[in-house]
Amino acid sequence: MLTIQKAQDWMHKTNQYIQDNKAYLTELDQAIGDSDHGINMSRGFQEVENKVESASYDEVSALLKDVAMTLMSKVGGASGPLYGTAFLKMSTAVKGNDTVDQDVMAAGLEAAAQGIQQRGKSTAGEKTMVDVWEPLASWWKEQDEISAENLEAVAKEAMESTKQMEATKGRASYLKEKSVGHIDPGSASSYYLFKALAEVLA
Ligand code: ADP
Ligand code: MG
């Protein structure tokens, strides 16, 4: 399912979506944060792309670890360590598998979603990227076979569900009920990540 080549393509496509939607991500963060999510993500994923395209890997886990380290060191703000933790946990969970099949990936995504929650001391329903990662990981685990189309739809619906939530974690929580009515920026960038994954797996 996820070969080294596909994992590289995943990061390439994610970076494209992030660069193309940098202004939109910043706009979302302008509404309920400090206006830097587009900048943070665009810097981080450009570095990720540069890193994984220039290196060679003997397994997917090693590539994911590079993604984690790059995001942790190059992205300031809350999202860097959170995305970094997600990819580090995913890397550890899929270690030892030349090709990451659907079940191994299920474990990887579950570990990633849990990692974000541990690191962020957050849980689903708090209007953060957890609201995309957690339902996505649960959905993945239940599937007999992953449909790329459904993967994209589940991620999109999860992102959109954050619009009506009141933030209780991260900067948006300072706004309390005024955070309602806006999509969470980190959920939007997470959506692009899974949209890219869906395309790679299609
Ligand atoms: P910062 O808020 O430090 O400026 P970013 O703007 O890059 O960092 O990222 C903000 C995003 O990080 C939020 O939209 C949210 O999805 C995510 N986030 C913030 N705090 C937490 C947390 N405690 N747990 C999970 N995700 C969080
Ligand atoms: Mg911000």
Ligand code: MG
């Ligand atoms: Mg910031």
